Amino acid sequence: MKKFTKTVRFENDHFGAIMGYEDYVIGDNMISRVYYVEGLGHNLFSVAKFCDSDLEVAFRKHSCYVCDTAGVELIKGSCGSNLYTILVEDMLKFSPICLLSIAFKNKSWLWHLRLNHLNFGTINDLARKNLVRGLPRLKFEKDYLCFACQIRKSKNIPTNPKLKTPT
Incomplete structure (x- = not known):
């Protein structure tokens, strides 16, 4: 851009x-x-x-x-x-487009999504070292866990083993 x-x-x-x-x-x-x-x-x-x-x-x-x-x-x-x-x-039909556009009150969450749910510590490192063009130099803070990250971090729910039928 x-x-x-x-x-x-x-x-x-x-x-x-x-x-x-x-x-x-x-x-x-x-x-x-x-x-x-x-x-x-x-x-x-x-x-x-x-x-x-x-x-x-x-x-x-x-x-x-x-x-x-x-x-x-x-x-x-x-x-x-x-x-x-x-x-x-x-x-x-003609080209891929953005299917979701959300307005955020702060830039932390906007950049979290733009960078594919990258953790905030890494985003802060990228900003501090000026490694991403357009990424503002500010303190990116997480005030809650986003839904997509919550799902990704959840443990697999154990399943019941299949019952063996006696033969």
């Missing part, structure tokens, strides 16, 4: 810091400069970014479509509560 320090303004006049951007590929088409906004729990695509990538965007009463110049539908979305959302199933 390339660093980029600007802000975006939301409908409620709040601002979000743009921490970086990457190019996003859908099939043979590339959408350039898709922004990563700090604290935002969803990925947002700008209609202008689709158009800059020579894609066509159409909005209907209950749906939206993104098509390439040949008219091939790349993405289909639906509208609910004044928000157009993209169906994951349609996007999976």
Whole structure:
């Protein structure tokens, strides 16, 4: 991800810091400069970014479509509560995508997940030695055990041996 320090303004006049951007590929088409906004729990695509990538965007009463110049539908979305959302199933046809996006109140847990549930001591070492690009230099602290780590750390439950039937 390339660093980029600007802000975006939301409908409620709040601002979000743009921490970086990457190019996003859908099939043979590339959408350039898709922004990563700090604290935002969803990925947002700008209609202008689709158009800059020579894609066509159409909005209907209950749906939206993104098509390439040949008219091939790349993405289909639906509208609910004044928000157009993209169906994951349609996007999976073209490239792998993030299936879960969670906003965290602190960066410790965000980086714990980004680094595949790496323990906090190791994350602190990586940050202190500046070994991971983009990893902030702060004290990463664990205030609870995450569910995935709890399952991984649990011992195997002993099973009853099979009963032998007399012959």
